[in-house]
Amino acid sequence: MRLKEGFIVHENRDEQIMVDAAGTFAGMVRNNKTAAFIVNCLKHDTTMEAITNSLYEKYDAPLEEIQQDVNNIIQKLKSIGAIDE
DSSP: OEEOTTEEEEEETTEEEEEETTSSSOSEEEEOHHHHHHHHHTTSSOOHHHHHHHHHHHSOSOHHHHHHHHHHHHHHHHHTTOEEO
């Protein structure tokens, strides 16, 4: 899976913003650090497992919590049409 072409990601200091230049999603998404990390992983073909492992290596958090966060964010991104599978 990967971030759908047409979604533009902009980072400014501690904030990441996403917009859909293709126009299928009318809105703007502000990502926290975890969501931003996941979106950055999705700039290339990847899997939920690979994203989870990358987050687990970077942050000191329980694996189950990371898996749940990744799943929640991926589902939200799917709901706005931001992911190609």
